[in-house]
Amino acid sequence: MNRQTLLEMLQQQGVTRRGFLKYCTALTSLMALPPSMVSAVAEALETARRPSVIWLSFQECTGCTESLTRSYSPTIEGLIFDHISLDYHHTLQAASGTAAELAREQAMHENKGKYLVVVDGSIPLDNPGFSTIAGISNVAMLKETVANAVAVIAVGTCAAYGGLPHAAPNPTGAVSVSDLVPDKPLINVPGCPPVPSVITGVLAHFLTFGAIPELDELGRPKVFYGQSIHDRCYRRSFYDKGLFAESFDDEGAKKGWCLYRLGCKGPMTYNACATLKWNQETSWPVESGHGCLGCSEPNFWDAGSFYKALSIPDGDYARAAGYAVAAGVGIGAVAGLLNKNTKANAVAKHSSVSVDDFAVNKNNNNEGA
Amino acid sequence: MDIFNNANDFLIWTRGTGFNIAIAIFIFGVLIRVLEILLLGRKADYSEPRGTQWGPGLKTIISRSLVDKGTLNRSPFVVVVGYIWHIGFFICLLLFVPHIELINASLGIKWPGLPSPVLDAAAAVTMFSMLAILWHRMTHPVMKFLSTYEDYLVWLLSFLPLLSGYIAYHRMINPYPMALGLHLLTVELLLVVFPFTKLMHAFTLFLARWYTGAMMGRKGVES
Numbered sequence: 042m043n044r045q046t047l048l049e050m051l052q053q054q055g056v057t058r059r060g061f062l063k064y065c066t067a068l069t070s071l072m073a074l075p076p077s078m079v080s081a082v083a084e085a086l087e088t089a090r091r092p093s094v095i096w097l098s099f100q101e102c103t104g105c106t107e108s109l110t111r112s113y114s115p116t117i118e119g120l121i122f123d124h125i126s127l128d129y130h131h132t133l134q135a136a137s138g139t140a141a142e143l144a145r146e147q148a149m150h151e152n153k154g155k156y157l158v159v160v161d162g163s164i165p166l167d168n169p170g171f172s173t174i175a176g177i178s179n180v181a182m183l184k185e186t187v188a189n190a191v192a193v194i195a196v197g198t199c200a201a202y203g204g205l206p207h208a209a210p211n212p213t214g215a216v217s218v219s220d221l222v223p224d225k226p227l228i229n230v231p232g233c234p235p236v237p238s239v240i241t242g243v244l245a246h247f248l249t250f251g252a253i254p255e256l257d258e259l260g261r262p263k264v265f266y267g268q269s270i271h272d273r274c275y276r277r278s279f280y281d282k283g284l285f286a287e288s289f290d291d292e293g294a295k296k297g298w299c300l301y302r303l304g305c306k307g308p309m310t311y312n313a314c315a316t317l318k319w320n321q322e323t324s325w326p327v328e329s330g331h332g333c334l335g336c337s338e339p340n341f342w343d344a345g346s347f348y349k350a351l352s353i354p355d356g357d358y359a360r361a362a363g364y365a366v367a368a369g370v371g372i373g374a375v376a377g378l379l380n381k382n383t384k385a386n387a388v389a390k391h392s393s394v395s396v397d398d399f400a401v402n403k404n405n406n407n408e409g410a
Numbered sequence: 411m412d413i414f415n416n417a418n419d420f421l422i423w424t425r426g427t428g429f430n431i432a433i434a435i436f437i438f439g440v441l442i443r444v445l446e447i448l449l450l451g452r453k454a455d456y457s458e459p460r461g462t463q464w465g466p467g468l469k470t471i472i473s474r475s476l477v478d479k480g481t482l483n484r485s486p487f488v489v490v491v492g493y494i495w496h497i498g499f500f501i502c503l504l505l506f507v508p509h510i511e512l513i514n515a516s517l518g519i520k521w522p523g524l525p526s527p528v529l530d531a532a533a534a535v536t537m538f539s540m541l542a543i544l545w546h547r548m549t550h551p552v553m554k555f556l557s558t559y560e561d562y563l564v565w566l567l568s569f570l571p572l573l574s575g576y577i578a579y580h581r582m583i584n585p586y587p588m589a590l591g592l593h594l595l596t597v598e599l600l601l602v603v604f605p606f607t608k609l610m611h612a613f614t615l616f617l618a619r620w621y622t623g624a625m626m627g628r629k630g631v632e633s
Contacts, residue, residue, distance in 0.1 A: 258585070259416060269586055283507055283525040302511055309421065309587045338587070339418045345425065351590070352508030353515040356426035358433050365434040369441025376442060377449025384450065 047248065048087040061086075068245055071238075071317075072254070072264045082249050089248040093148050093156040095186055096130035099179040100172050100206040100215055101162030105197035106132050108234035109241075125244060128156075131174060142175045149189060157247065158190040160218045163199040163206045167214030183221055192226040192253055193218060196240060198336055201231035201260070208342035219260060226253045229260035233336035236317050239265045259339065261311065270307035270333045273315035276300065294330060304348040305332030312337040417588035424594035432598035439605025444613055460630030470623025470633050471616055487546060491539045498536030502529060502572065526579070533576045540569050564607050570596035 051061055065083040069076065098106070110133070127133065128148035129141065136144055148156060160183065165171040169178030177185075187193050195218040198204040206215035219227055230240055243262055246254045254262040271277060279285070279299040286293035287302055299305070307315075310333050314325040327333060332348075335341040345355030414420040482489045503509060507523035514520035524532075544565055547553045574593040576582075583589040603609070626633035 269581070271586075272581070281526045283523050285507065301507070309418075309585075309590060311585065339416050340422060341418075344418065344422050349515070350508060350511040352512050354425050354429035354433075354512070355422070356430040358430050358516065361430035361434040362437050365437035366441065369438040370445065372438075373442040373445030374449065376446050380446060380450050 045091065046087060047089045047091075050091075068242070068249075071242055072246055073267075085249040086245070091126045092248065093128050093152040094125045094159055095128055095145055095148055095156055095190075096133075096159045096161070097179075097183060097186060098130070098132055098174075099160065099162030099164050099183070099200070100213065101197065101199050102205075103132055105161040105234040105240075106130070109237050125157075138175060142177075145186065149186060153189045155191050156189075157192055157194060157244075158187050159194045159196055160200045161195075161197045163203045163215035163217060164221060165206070165213035165215050167212075171213045180221065183218070187222050187225055190225060192228065192247065193222055194228045194230060194240075194243060195219065195260075196230045197235060198231045198233045198341070201229035202339040204233065205342055207340070227260055228253050228256065228262060231259075231261060231266075231337040231339075232312060233334075233341075235337070236265070236313050236319065238317050239313055257311070261337070265313040265317075266311040266337065268311065268316075270310045270312055270315050270327070274307055274327055275315070276327060289330065300327060300330075300332040302350050303332050304346060304350055306335030306338075306341070306344075306347075306351060307333040308351055310335040310338055417585045417591065421587040421591040421594075424591045424598065428595065428598050432601040436601040436604055440610070440613060443605055443610055444617075447614070447617060455628070459628045461627045463624035463627050466627025466633060467620040467624035470626070471619040473633075474619045474622070475615075488543070491543050491546070495536050495539040495543060498532050498539065499568070499572070501532040502536060502575065505529065530576075530579065533572055533579075537569065537572050537576065540565070540572070544569075560607055563603070564609055567596075567600045567603055568609075571600055 048061065062079070062083055065086060066076075066079050068086075069079045069082045072082075074082070096106075126148075129145040131137075131141055134141055134144065162172075162179075164179045164183055166180060169180060172179045174182060195201045199206060199215075200218050203211070203215050203217045203220075206213055207217070219229065228243055230243055232239070239262075242265060243254065246262070246264075254264060257263050257266055259266075271280070274280075276297060276299045279297070280301055284293065284296075284298045285302045286298045286300055288294065289303065294300075301308075305327065307327065314333070315327070318325045318328070334347050335344060338344070345353075349355065414423065477489060477493070501524070504513075504521075505524045506526075506529045510520050510523050547557055547561065547565075571593065574589070574596045578586070578589040578593045581589060583592065600609075604612075623633050
């Protein structure tokens with residue numbers, strides 16, 4: 042493990058102390074801490090040692106790694122990512138085969154009880170052979186690696202909830218990290234992929250406090266997933282005014298009106314896209330004119346069409362209604378005929394009344410009232 | 411919600427299977443009830459008609475929906491608050507854009523919606539008036555005597571979609587998928603119970619008022 046501190050590393054990279062403190066202020070604010078915490082954050086980050094990180098990629102598409110490595114090299118967040126000792130990442134590391142596995146085992150051995158495990162991708166349980174690395178099944182590698190880890194970070198929707206591999210009918214029996222790791226500090230950083238600065242933000246929080254941040258009921262850090270896209274969306278005022286784009290190229294779309302009718306899942310999605318944005322804070326999906334897909338929510342693949350408004354039911358309700366009409370008409374007609382029959386029988390049983398009957402008994406005159 | 415892993419699964423169920431079940435029971439029940447009434451028919455009337463049926467029938471559907479002065483004088487509270495909550499309920503149901511989206515997706519018709527703050531106010535007024543009408547039912551001696559458990563059940567099932575919708579709109583329950591799922595569930599409960607309670611008046615009032623008008627029209631009498 043490299044003994045260099047984060048500050049030393051940043052100074053080597055040409056980051057000034059002023060730049061570092063500015064970053065600490067931004068980070069403190071990002072983590073929703075009071076301004077008085079800035080110096081504590083700076084102090085903790087200055088002296089933070091390089092933590093060993095083992096990155097396991099299971100049933101995934103490498104999009105999460107792409108998100109992290111491609112989007113921002115010149116920022117301090119990027120340098121923090123550089124600062125961690127990424128001892129095993131089979132997509133990024135030069136070594137392969139036995140040498141690569143050796144690196145993982147060595148990192149686990151040397152940093153026992155101190156290393157972080159980052160997982161992207163879901164884990165297939167139906168048949169361990171569905172996904173293996175160096176002949177080791179994903180589930181075996183995960184269990185072995187997390188055994189002596191200090192904490193686990195599930196990066197991306199696949200690792201956090203099962204994601205695309207878990208989508209119906211889930212052919213591989215894919216499960217999330219939390220399904221297999223119930224007894225370790227676990228942070229879910231979902232998204233398809235997650236916002237890069239959220240991943241580094243979580244790492245920075247861990248470096249600063251040596252503990253995992255406050256999590257919501259889905260295991261997501263509240264600082265980044267505490268508010269919905271809808272609440273933070275710059276198009277929200279159009280939603281409230283009732284101004285909506287109705288197609289991707291109509292006047293409303295050109296004027297930047299709300300994308301709710303085009304299927305935006307912003308109201309049900311908790312993520313930081315609207316505030317942190319993507320590609321060095323250039324833009325984010327809604328700003329580029331496409332509704333939110335809800336990728337940081339569980340089972341978003343199975344939650345219906347991306348282009349159907351959230352208020353529209355997702356099942357085959359037309360068919361259900363069709364069966365109901367057929368059954369309703371059929372049984373209603375039978376019931377109607379039975380009622381008619383009952384009425385006819387009752388009418389048939391009426392005794393006939395003549396004028397003489399009225400003459401005999403004047404009180405018995407309420408027939409047919 | 412032990413049967414669901416998380417709020418999202420609950421929302422997926424209420425948007426999918428739950429809605430399918432509810433809409434099927436609703437349509438099935440309404441058809442049975444309406445067909446039963448229609449198929450029972452009426453005795454043939456051999457008297458010579460003194461007027462037409464359709465015109466007076468349609469007119470009566472409208473005239474009986476307007477305020478009746480006698481009733482207004484006798485029980486102004488019930489009439490005024492009754493109108494307020496019915497109109498408010500329909501504003502919330504028919505003029506909120508997400509609801510219009512649902513109607514457009516299932517029936518293929520749409521109309522402009524109102525800005526959210528207007529709907530917000532309408533929902534609040536509607537809920538207040540419903541609470542007032544419940545208070546009236548529970549305190550007025552005659553109303554209290556006449557009320558059955560069905561009256562309270564129907565009040566509750568009509569009130570809950572408004573309340574849950576208000577909560578979902580203001581995001582008072584987190585996470586939002588839980589709030590929206592609860593709103594859909596309360597609507598689905600209303601749909602399921604609808605055909606088998608006095609809520610059927612939403613359909614039968616047209617039959618009843620038309621028939622009254624048509625019958626009187628045939629006799630040449632104003633209704």
